[in-house]
Amino acid sequence: MSTAASSTQHVTCLGCGCSCDDIEIVVRDGRIAEARGACALGVAWFGDGVVPTEIRSAGQSVTLDHALAEAAAMLTGARRVLVYLAPDISCDAQRAAMAIADKLHAVVDSVSSATVAAGILAAQRRGRVAATFTEVRNRADLLVYWAVDPARRYPRFSERYGEGAESPLLAAGRTVIAVDVGNRHGPDSAAERVAFADTDEARAIHALRAHVAGRALGDAAGDVMPRAVQLADRIAAAHYPVIVYDAEPDGDEPVPARAESLTALAQALNARGRCSLCALRAGGNRAGAEAVLTWQTGYPMTVDFSRGAPRYRPDDTATTLLRRGDVDVLLCVGNPSVVRGVESGGVRRIIIGPRASAAMPAAEISVDTGIAGIHAGGVAFRMDDVPLPLRPPLSGPLDPAAVLASLAARVRA
Amino acid sequence: MTQLRISGGAVYDPANGVDGDVCDVCIADGRIVASLPDGAPRLDARGMVVMPGGIDIHAHIASSSVNQGRRLLPEEHTVDPAPAPALVEGEARSGTGGTIPSTFTTGYRYAGLGYTTVFDAAVAAAGARDTHAQLDDTPVIDAGFFVLMGNDAYLLRQIAAGERDRARDYAAWLLGATGAYAIKVVNPGGVEGWKRNVRQVQSLDDPAPANGVTPRAILETLADAAHVLRLPHPVHIHCNNLGLPGNVATTLESMRALAGRPAHFTHLQFHAYAGGKGKAWASGATQIAEYVNAHPEVTGDVGQVMFGDATTVTADGAVEYLLHASSGRKWVNVDVELETGCGVVPYTYRDRAAVASLQWVVGLELFLLSADPWRMVLSTDHPNGGTFMSYPELIRLLMDRTWRDERLKGINQKLLAGSALADGLAREYTLGEIAIITRAGPARQLGLARKGHLGVGADADVTIYSRNANIAEMFATPRYVLKDGVLVVEEGQLRRAPAGRRLHVRPGYDAAVTRDLERWFDRYGTVSFANYPVAGVRDAAVEAPAISR
Numbered sequence: 034m035s036t037a038a039s040s041t042q043h044v045t046c047l048g049c050g051c052s053c054d055d056i057e058i059v060v061r062d063g064r065i066a067e068a069r070g071a072c073a074l075g076v077a078w079f080g081d082g083v084v085p086t087e088i089r090s091a092g093q094s095v096t097l098d099h100a101l102a103e104a105a106a107m108l109t110g111a112r113r114v115l116v117y118l119a120p121d122i123s124c125d126a127q128r129a130a131m132a133i134a135d136k137l138h139a140v141v142d143s144v145s146s147a148t149v150a151a152g153i154l155a156a157q158r159r160g161r162v163a164a165t166f167t168e169v170r171n172r173a174d175l176l177v178y179w180a181v182d183p184a185r186r187y188p189r190f191s192e193r194y195g196e197g198a199e200s201p202l203l204a205a206g207r208t209v210i211a212v213d214v215g216n217r218h219g220p221d222s223a224a225e226r227v228a229f230a231d232t233d234e235a236r237a238i239h240a241l242r243a244h245v246a247g248r249a250l251g252d253a254a255g256d257v258m259p260r261a262v263q264l265a266d267r268i269a270a271a272h273y274p275v276i277v278y279d280a281e282p283d284g285d286e287p288v289p290a291r292a293e294s295l296t297a298l299a300q301a302l303n304a305r306g307r308c309s310l311c312a313l314r315a316g317g318n319r320a321g322a323e324a325v326l327t328w329q330t331g332y333p334m335t336v337d338f339s340r341g342a343p344r345y346r347p348d349d350t351a352t353t354l355l356r357r358g359d360v361d362v363l364l365c366v367g368n369p370s371v372v373r374g375v376e377s378g379g380v381r382r383i384i385i386g387p388r389a390s391a392a393m394p395a396a397e398i399s400v401d402t403g404i405a406g407i408h409a410g411g412v413a414f415r416m417d418d419v420p421l422p423l424r425p426p427l428s429g430p431l432d433p434a435a436v437l438a439s440l441a442a443r444v445r446a
Numbered sequence: 447m448t449q450l451r452i453s454g455g456a457v458y459d460p461a462n463g464v465d466g467d468v469c470d471v472c473i474a475d476g477r478i479v480a481s482l483p484d485g486a487p488r489l490d491a492r493g494m495v496v497m498p499g500g501i502d503i504h505a506h507i508a509s510s511s512v513n514q515g516r517r518l519l520p521e522e523h524t525v526d527p528a529p530a531p532a533l534v535e536g537e538a539r540s541g542t543g544g545t546i547p548s549t550f551t552t553g554y555r556y557a558g559l560g561y562t563t564v565f566d567a568a569v570a571a572a573g574a575r576d577t578h579a580q581l582d583d584t585p586v587i588d589a590g591f592f593v594l595m596g597n598d599a600y601l602l603r604q605i606a607a608g609e610r611d612r613a614r615d616y617a618a619w620l621l622g623a624t625g626a627y628a629i630k631v632v633n634p635g636g637v638e639g640w641k642r643n644v645r646q647v648q649s650l651d652d653p654a655p656a657n658g659v660t661p662r663a664i665l666e667t668l669a670d671a672a673h674v675l676r677l678p679h680p681v682h683i684h685c686n687n688l689g690l691p692g693n694v695a696t697t698l699e700s701m702r703a704l705a706g707r708p709a710h711f712t713h714l715q716f717h718a719y720a721g722g723k724g725k726a727w728a729s730g731a732t733q734i735a736e737y738v739n740a741h742p743e744v745t746g747d748v749g750q751v752m753f754g755d756a757t758t759v760t761a762d763g764a765v766e767y768l769l770h771a772s773s774g775r776k777w778v779n780v781d782v783e784l785e786t787g788c789g790v791v792p793y794t795y796r797d798r799a800a801v802a803s804l805q806w807v808v809g810l811e812l813f814l815l816s817a818d819p820w821r822m823v824l825s826t827d828h829p830n831g832g833t834f835m836s837y838p839e840l841i842r843l844l845m846d847r848t849w850r851d852e853r854l855k856g857i858n859q860k861l862l863a864g865s866a867l868a869d870g871l872a873r874e875y876t877l878g879e880i881a882i883i884t885r886a887g888p889a890r891q892l893g894l895a896r897k898g899h900l901g902v903g904a905d906a907d908v909t910i911y912s913r914n915a916n917i918a919e920m921f922a923t924p925r926y927v928l929k930d931g932v933l934v935v936e937e938g939q940l941r942r943a944p945a946g947r948r949l950h951v952r953p954g955y956d957a958a959v960t961r962d963l964e965r966w967f968d969r970y971g972t973v974s975f976a977n978y979p980v981a982g983v984r985d986a987a988v989e990a991p992a993i994s995r
Contacts, residue, residue: 043974054974124579135530135539157520160776160790165572166972167783171599172641194972201969272643300777303767307643309781327516328508328549328580331523331542342527342540343548345520412575418510419783420575422977 038066041426046071047121047406048078049187050314050416051194058082058426065407065426072188078316082427084408085401087390097400097431097439104364104383104398105443111362113339114139115380117351118326119367120317121387121404122433123411123423127318127325129437130366135329136446138338140360142351143322145334148281152312153323153333154347155293162299164275164309165417166194171202173309175271177264178219179212179295180234181279187313191220195277210267217282227264233257238294241265245301273307280312314416317368318405321414355380365389365396366437368404385436403430448931449474451482455491455910458881459498461890461899465878471496473906476930480902489933491910494925497881498898499562499907500837501888504682504712504747505828506759507552508566508580508589510573511788514778515546515759515829518790522546522755528554531940538943545757545792545829553585554943555835557934560909560924563889563897563949566591567682567712567827568632568761571598572783572973574624574980581948582984586929588897588905590949592682593624594761595668596631597638599784600966602659605667612962614671618955619963621677625950625983628679628892629672632761634664636686637787640764647686650699661686662703669707675953678893678988680708680745685717688765692722694730701737701744710891711738713749713827715809727804729865731811739817745891746816747825750809750840752832753797753857759830763787784970795832803858805831807867813844814871819879823887837884838921844875845917880921894949894988906931952987 038061045054048071056075059067065082068075088100095103108114116134118127118141134141145153164172176195183190191197196209211219215231229237240261243250245268250258268274276299278291295310302308314320323333330336330343335351337344354360358379365384369392382396389399403409406423408430414420452471457464472482506512516523522544528551530538541551556564569577569591581589595601595617604613617629636647639655647655650662665683672681685700687693697717701709711717720730738744758769763779766789770777778790795802809831816822824840826832832840843850854867862868875883889898896905908928914920927935934942967975 043976045977054977128579128583132537132539136537153517156778157518158776160518160770160778162777162779164781165783167572167785167970168641168781170972171784171970172781198972199969273641303779304771307641309779323517324510324513324576325579327513329539329541329583331516331544331546331548332520333517338540340527341529343523343542344527345524412579414576418576418780419572419973420510420579421973422575422981424977 041424044424044426045406045413045421046075046078047316047318047413048075049316050320051187051190052413052415052421053189053193054421060426074188079407082407084387084404084430085390086430087399087401089390089395089399091397092395097436100398100400101440101443104440107362107381107383107398108133108137108364109445113360114362114364115351115354115360116141117363117365118143118322119365119369119386120144120319121368122366123318123405123409123413124321124325125411126366126405126409126434126437127322128329129434129441131325131329133364133437133441133444135338136441136444138341138446140339140346140354141326141336143326143334144319145323146347146350147352149314150334150347150350151289152280152292155296159293159296159300161296162303162309163311163417165419166415168309169194169275169311170198171200172273173275174203174205174207175210175268175274176207177210177212177268177274177276178223179276179278180214180217180219181277181313182218182220183277183313184220186279186283186315190313210264212264227260229257229260234288235290235294237261238298242298242301245269245298268302268308269306274302275309275311277311277313281315318413320416320418321412324414324418366433385440386433400436401430402433402436409433449482449486450489450931451486452489452491452496452908452910455494455496457496457900458878459900460878460882461886462901471900471908473928473931476906478900478902478904478906489926493913495877495911495913497909498885498900498904499909499927499929500560500884501892501894501898502561502564502825502828502834503823503888503892504567504825505564505834506566506568506830507564508549508577508584508591509569510576511568511759511761511790512546513576513580514780514788515757515790516548518776518778519544519546519757519792531943533943534941536943545755545833549580549583550585553587553946554940557586557927557929557943558940559834559837559922560927561587561834562907562927562929563588563894565589565627565892568630569593569624569626570761570782570786570788571620571624572785574626578625578948578980578983584946585943586934586946588947588949590627592628592630593620593626594630594632594786595620596634596664597656597786599970600963602638602656602664605659605663610667610670612959613667614674615955615959616963617668617671618675618953619959622952623979625948625980627949627951627988628677628682629668630682631664631668632684632786633686633688633764634661635659636661637761637763640787641781645764650696650703665700665703669704669709673707677951677953679891680710682710682712684712684762688716688762690722691719691727694718694720694733698733698737701741705741706743708743711744711746713825713831714746714812715749715751715805715831716827718808718812727801727861729804729808729811731808732815732866735812735815738821745821747823748809748812749825749827749831751795751802751805752826752836752840753795753802753806754832755792755794756832757790757792757829759790761786761788763789765789766791769793797857800858800860804861806857807862807865810843810850811866811871814873815866819882820887820890822883823891824883838918841880841921842916842918845880847872847874948983948985950983950987
């Protein structure tokens with residue numbers, strides 16, 4: 034028998050870093066029947082909202098109390114614990130996980146160290162120039178997509194924040210330039226395009242920057258120079274150009290130098306005009322993990338509490354520690370299925386998060402929880418660091434923040 | 447009922463006319479009471495100095511901008527690890543320090559300094575949730591924030607259309623929607639100008655930066671809004687042209703524009719420079735002090751520069767670009783949501799540098815030339831002019847002329863000729879006056895009826911110092927600190943760290959503004975209107991104060 038449908042409006046989707054908060058979720062028979070307004074990626078992220086609700090220890094179903102007691106014992110007895118902030122949890126749950134890490138003198142990391150470390154370190158050396166998305170929507174008369182077509186992994190970026198978003202403040206419209214780097218192309222719809230070979234990218238950005246600064250490069254930049262000069266002049270002629278790049282490209286490794294050289298270019302463009310740089314980020318409240326880590330420890334990733342106070346260990350990422358066997362217990366908080374690089378041969382694992390019980394191989398202890406924004410409320414950060422509320426359309430599964438608070442009360446320092 | 451009698455201390459409670467009298471302070475259930483039974487627990491404060499808890503009227507401790515600053519400074523945090531304090535109750539958290547400490551460490555360090563109430567002076571409305579979450583992780587202190595409005599596109603549009611009532615309704619709505627305490631203006635019109643690449647405001651009537659809306663109109667609208675809404679704190683103003691030589695003219699013009707209206711002018715040190723246009727920088731402090739002395743409706747805080755490391759964090763994006771370009775230091779700029787800006791540049795004030803030395807002098811002159819300490823209170827604009835950890839050293843400079851003159855001799859003299867301090871200022875602040883500029887004065891300016899004094903009904907936030915010939919040492923290490931009657935510092939050690947209160951207001955407004963705002967969010971915004979207001983701000987809103995300013 035079918036029950037009446039209910040709907041929740043203004044739901045925030047964490048399917049990618051766009052964090053669109055205009056989704057209407059229709060629930061029928063306890064399942065998500067429709068995600069109105071969501072893109073294909075968002076529809077897939079919401080799914081039907083059905084998640085496992087297992088609590089397991091050593092392969093057996095146990096009570097929450099039992100699982101938390103065992104988890105607390107394992108954590109308390111560990112030589113060195115890694116607390117990993119995986120995606121799909123709210124800042125509230127991240128804060129609860131941090132309290133455990135601090136108490137246990139553990140190491141904390143998040144997915145950021147495996148994906149955007151180069152950008153974070155560049156920003157710590159140079160700073161950054163950025164604009165939140167309401168600024169981009171209303172001021173960006175020129176969008177330069179640098180080796181990224183947002184349609185693929187950030188499907189509604191253009192529609193909500195970019196060239197597809199109308200603004201009465203941009204009566205003259207806006208221009209889109211695609212910069213194709215190797216086989217990473219900007220949007221097909223771009224009015225203009227410039228192409229650089231992979232091996233020319235760094236040289237091209239340096240040439241752009243030199244030209245912006247009024248320096249003559251002569252032959253140093255070779256055949257890249259004319260294209261770089263032309264592009265630099267186009268950017269400098271705009272009122273409020275925004276350069277967009279993918280900070281977390283999937284597939285191959287991110288280009289480590291890109292974030293830093295684009296930051297330097299965008300900063301240099303502010304000497305006479307204005308320019309902002311937009312780093313596209315994947316979903317699940319990754320920016321939130323960096324924000325929480327930063328306000329609680331001063332550092333956005335890879336924090337080691339082992340000496341009783343936070344130390345920054347950007348070279349000792351979760352991946353490195355696990356590979357080297359430098360930790361013996363992993364507490365993964367969040368969705369383990371989207372974590373990359375956290376393989377854990379020999380490391381005992383506790384997973385508290387959405388679909389924890391489905392992790393392969395199975396963890397010693399797993400507590401399935403709801404997903405932030407689908408079953409659990411709280412706050413999440415959009416990729417431009419704007420905080421948004423979560424309006425879960427479903428209830429039922431455990432709230433990870435509450436589970437973690439309960440665990441925190443049980444662990445001993 | 448939890449009771450405590452603080453007995454035998456020399457009490458400095460200027461709001462109640464108590465100036466070093468030896469008397470008991472009685473506490474029951476977190477408030478000051480008139481008396482206690484003889485057998486009530488007693489804290490022996492004989493030989494000590496008793497004051498209300500410190501109140502910081504202007505600091506940057508918990509915003510998205512502050513977090514941008516934290517993220518930028520791993521090199522500072524690395525050399526200042528802050529292990530969890532040894533609390534006797536509750537769980538303690540570790541953190542890091544530097545010029546922008548982590549949240550828990552910020553709460554602990556303020557408490558350790560005897561400060562129990564702090565306001566974050568610049569929060570972008572869109573980032574209010576971030577601020578509340580950071581404040582939730584900042585223990586001990588009661589805290590609130592001022593929400594940035596002076597470059598808000600919706601507000602500017604109402605002013606341009608002559609819709610000042612609508613502008614006021616919007617201000618009221620925004621205060622409630624964000625859980626803020628007061629209206630903040632930063633470089634009125636100038637931040638919008640920076641986004642449009644109009645980099646300087648020429649005068650209060652310059653329409654260029656904000657597309658036709660003058661700084662004067664912004665100041666008038668928001669000063670009137672705060673007044674009509676009966677907010678506990680008047681409009682809190684960071685004037686145009688911060689840090690530029692000759693800006694004293696702009697500052698005086700801004701003060702005159704609001705003559706007769708209550709207004710708070712913040713970090714005046716950064717706005718009190720003479721010179722410019724071919725003339726050398728010089729102190730303009732005398733002019734500012736004379737104006738403030740003659741106008742009782744004006745209040746201010748100093749924004750003292752202290753020598754050493756600082757981090758400039760401000761919504762004033764244009765000035766941060768200039769600082770980056772001139773210093774070569776790293777630089778963050780974030781343009782925020784058609785609302786405001788954000789800039790961060792680390793900075794070091796060196797006593798060998800001419801401008802930093804002038805800034806140090808200008809700040810001290812503002813303190814020493816201001817006739818009414820109730821209206822010119824202590825701040826370093828933490829962490830902009832120096833961190834809050836430098837307050838004890840600043841208090842020593844104010845109380846100890848010999849020390850001050852000695853320091854003055856050691857700094858760069860190039861721009862000091864003719865300055866009042868160089869010519870000799872004999873004034874030394876008394877302990878009673880220090881209690882005014884760090885407690886009673888800020889409380890009165892903020893309209894906090896239950897804070898900054900030790901009268902019956904006040905929150906039992908109390909700081910007790912051991913006397914020490916070195917004033918800086920005395921103020922750096924309070925012997926006891928009580929927060930709401932709880933002993934948080936005992937024998938100089940942090941022992942308890944309860945959560946603080948959130949201080950915020952919720953003024954009324956004509957609901958028609960929300961219908962208009964809904965359309966505005968559709969046309970310009972990127973967050974759903976329904977998702978914009980912060981739900982569930984903790985603690986009840988502060989009512990309009992019964993006390994007069």
